[in-house]
Every structure is written in structure tokens, then in C-alpha cells.
């Protein structure tokens with residue numbers, strides 16, 4: 001344990017020693033592929049640091065990879081709501097909890113309505129448009145629909161993100177060829193706690209989809225939900241899972257559970273009490289230090305937070321959040337409130353940089369047939 005932080009008696013000196021021994025590259029540019037923190041023990045020690053030391057180091061590391069005081073803003077739209085066959089214990093959209101949550105299921109939204117929502121998102125300053133569907137996985141008949149959405153939204157100059165459930169390698173390739181920028185598939189929690197959350201698919205199913213997304217060339221978005229009744233050990237293990245991947249996700253949403261009455265986890269948390277917001281902020285800071293080049297996103301749970309709590313989350317290295325009054329089916333902080341808070345904190349918006357599709361459609365002038373031309377990476 002020489003050189004490592006004493007967990008029982010943290011002092012400024014011992015904290016400095018911890019960082020000197022674990023982050024020798026402080027002051028140089030960290031890279032996403034070679035995180036300096038790699039062991040579970042190191043992650044656990046970060047969680048145990050005095051909060052101000054942790055926040056300071058997270059902010060310093062954040063500034064080595066990103067422009068200070070700049071945030072990326074996304075807008076999220078549910079393109080198919082409710083009656084999901086999965087049984088995620090926190091989710092109002094699960095068909096398994098429908099009798100209690102009374103959530104009204106809706107059919108797929110028409111392409112023109114999605115495009116209209118994307119235009120509004122761009123007009124209000126979002127750089128990325130995220131589309132979510134309550135599916136176990138997209139069906140064969142859904143694929144042309146989602147490919148069309150990607151192309152239409154990209155034509156607006158927005159980055160695109162989708163969360164559609166599990167993907168096989170062929171589906172991931174189809175989305176990559178259409179130019180999808182990010183695919184979201186959250187691990188939610190540790191492998192150990194996962195079985196308390198979902199029973200209709202396994203942790204390895206999740207990792208397989210993330211692997212398919214990574215191999216297709218789409219940027220990976222994968223995060224967690226803090227405050228589901230998991231322990232700090234589970235939060236440590238979740239961070240460790242990110243570091244065990246060949247490359248950390250480019251985007252990491254750190255959600256704070258919004259307990260929804262009628263869902264098994266929501267009911268449990270409402271009865272037993274919610275986790276301290278400071279533990280969520282601590283999780284953000286540890287994520288920032290361990291994944292220095294990833295966007296760390298404030299997602300669900302912001303609606304109930306004070307300006308001061310959100311400010312601490314930005315200090316902890318968060319540099320992305322969702323605009324809009326709604327996140328799929330749960331409420332979100334108001335946009336006017338976000339604009340005011342950004343002004344007060346001196347935060348500016350990052351511009352969109354959508355990637356080109358891998359395959360470009362080419363129209364044959366003689367036959368009128370459309371074919372695809374593959375672009376080099």
C-alpha cells in the first residue's frame with residue numbers, strides 16, 4: 001500500500017501522494033485508450049478521497065482533454081414509447097410494470113415529426129439529437145425506418161445518437177453505414193447488482209451489443225443509474241467495467257435515479273429513501289478521472305437538483321447534458337433554467353461535429369437506380 005491513500009485518515013498530504021502515485025501523467029495529455037487508473041483498488045481509493053480533493057483533481061484532469069467551461073448539449077426524443085418487453089426495474093416503459101405505472105404505449109413516430117423535433121432541437125442550441133425506442137432490439141422492419149431517421153437528422157447538421165435496445169453485428173453495421181454518430185446502451189450498474197435490476201437479458205448481452213457497436217465504428221455511449229439501491233462497491237465495479245473495455249465509451253451518462261411509483265426499484269427507493277446527491281457527484285468525478293477523454297453527461301435526475309448541486313456536478317468534470325422538458329418519459333430541467341444557469345456559470349455550448357456516413361448514396365443518371373459508395377475511415 002506504499003504511496004496509496006489512507007482511507008481511514010485522509011489528509012491533504014496523503015491525497016497528493018495518491019495522485020502522484022496513480023496519475024503520473026498529470027500535466028500531460030491523458031488518452032482514452034490508456035487510462036492511468038486501471039485497477040479496482042485505485043477506483044475504490046478515488047471514491048474514498050475527501051470530496052473537495054476529488055473535485056479539484058477531476059476538474060484539472062477534465063481541462064487536459066476538453067475546453068474549460070464548454071459543454072455539449074443533446075436533445076432526447078422517444079420515437080417509440082412504452083410496452084417494452086424488457087423488465088428493467090426502474091423504467092416506466094416496461095410492459096411488465098404497465099398495470100401499475102399506467103404508461104400509455106405509443107406507436108413509432110412518423111419520420112417528418114421526428115425531423116421537426118430535431119429542427120427545434122437545433123434551433124435551441126443542441127448539437128446532438130438522440131432518438132430512443134422501447135424495443136428489446138430493432139426488428140427487420142424497423143431498420144429502414146431508423147436508417148432514414150439517421151440520414152434525415154444528419155442532413156440538418158446535427159450529430160445523431162440512438163438507443164434502440166440490443167444490436168447484432170449486422171444491425172450495428174447498417175447504422176454505421178448510415179452515419180450514426182453514437183449508440184447508447186447503458187450497463188446501468190455492476191454485474192453483481194444487475195440481476196436485481198433486469199431479468200430479461202444478461203449483463204453479457206449488454207456487453208455484446210457494446211462490442212458490436214464498437215466494432216462497427218460508431219461511438220459508444222454507455223452509462224449507469226446511481227441510486228437504485230446499489231452499494232458503493234457496485235458503483236466502483238461499474239467504473240471498473242468501463243476500464244476493462246478495449247476503449248472507454250466516448251460518452252458516459254451518469255444518471256441519478258428518478259424513482260417512478262409503480263416500478264419495483266422506484267417503489268423500493270421511495271419507501272427506503274434516496275441516495276445522497278453528493279454520492280452521485282462523487283461518481284461523476286471518479287468517472288471523469290478514470291475516463292479523462294470521455295464526455296460525461298448529466299442525464300436523468302437533474303430536474304430535482306438545485307443550481308448549486310448541478311454546479312458541483314460540472315466542477316466534478318461533467319461536460320454534457322440534455323436540453324428539453326422531457327427525457328423519454330421522465331421530466332427534465334427546464335430549458336430557460338438551463339440557459340440561466342449556463343450564463344451564471346459562464347458555460348458555453350459546443351458546436352456539432354457529425355461524422356460522414358460510411359456509405360454515400362449515388363444515383364445512376366441513366367437507370368435512376370441508387371447504389372452505395374463506401375468511404376474510407
Ligand code: SF4
Pocket residue numbers: 084085086087088091092093094095133134135136165
Ligand atoms: S430501460 Fe429501455 S429496455 Fe429497459 S424497459 Fe425501459 S425502454 Fe425497455
